[in-house]
Amino acid sequence: DSGVTQTPKHLITATGQRVTLRCSPRSGDLSVYWYQQSLDQGLQFLIHYYNGEERAKGNILERFSAQQFPDLHSELNLSSLELGDSALYFCASSVEGGGQPQHFGDGTRLSIL
Amino acid sequence: GESVGLHLPTLSVQEGDNSIINCAYSNSASDYFIWYKQESGKGPQFIIDIRSNMDKRQGQRVTVLLNKTVKHLSLQIAATQPGDSAVYFCAENSGGSNYKLTFGKGTLLTVNP
Numbered sequence: 709d710s711g712v713t714q715t716p717k718h719l720i721t722a723t724g725q726r727v728t729l730r731c732s733p734r735s736g737d738l739s740v741y742w743y744q745q746s747l748d749q750g751l752q753f754l755i756h757y758y759n760g761e762e763r764a765k766g767n768i769l770e771r772f773s774a775q776q777f778p779d780l781h782s783e784l785n786l787s788s789l790e791l792g793d794s795a796l797y798f799c800a801s802s803v804e805g806g807g808q809p810q811h812f813g814d815g816t817r818l819s820i821l
Numbered sequence: 822g823e824s825v826g827l828h829l830p831t832l833s834v835q836e837g838d839n840s841i842i843n844c845a846y847s848n849s850a851s852d853y854f855i856w857y858k859q860e861s862g863k864g865p866q867f868i869i870d871i872r873s874n875m876d877k878r879q880g881q882r883v884t885v886l887l888n889k890t891v892k893h894l895s896l897q898i899a900a901t902q903p904g905d906s907a908v909y910f911c912a913e914n915s916g917g918s919n920y921k922l923t924f925g926k927g928t929l930l931t932v933n934p
Contacts, residue, residue, distance in 0.1 A: 751924035812864035
């Protein structure tokens, strides 16, 4: 158990809809990262938050947004969903902003019908 | 763009043998590298990391070697066990102080009893 909690584990929805994925980092970790894992693209970095502030962006679509709250949990919002958004979405956390291992949750599996 | 690639998508070994998983990276400015293990239905699990000012680091049954001259990373697993069967990813920090991990495509390790 990595200590990173993601909910829900599975999510099934339709095209055009909006969903919110939730992540609770390990106790004491200030940084939260979001990744997308798909068969054709592998693990892709989306965004990094440190202590409530955005630190880095990867290949995150404009339809996607994230935030980190004062209690350090984070949410990833996906809107105007398309079939191609079906993937595993992982959250990871680390103590600070860099040079340390990121610890991953078990992901949310998103299926778009 | 920068990428981290794995030369061997699959590796099959006998229980008790040593395993070596290789990884090539393209960003010579990367300063931090991590190996992860991912089992089916779970998130990536941290195995071992290494900073660019080192060329070798050992853990329990695992050793990571870094060759910056040829931009190559390897993970050695001693006395491989059936429980080591999983997909292994290397990742590099390509974002400098902004800590952005770029993952390789992964190698599937199968350990035969």
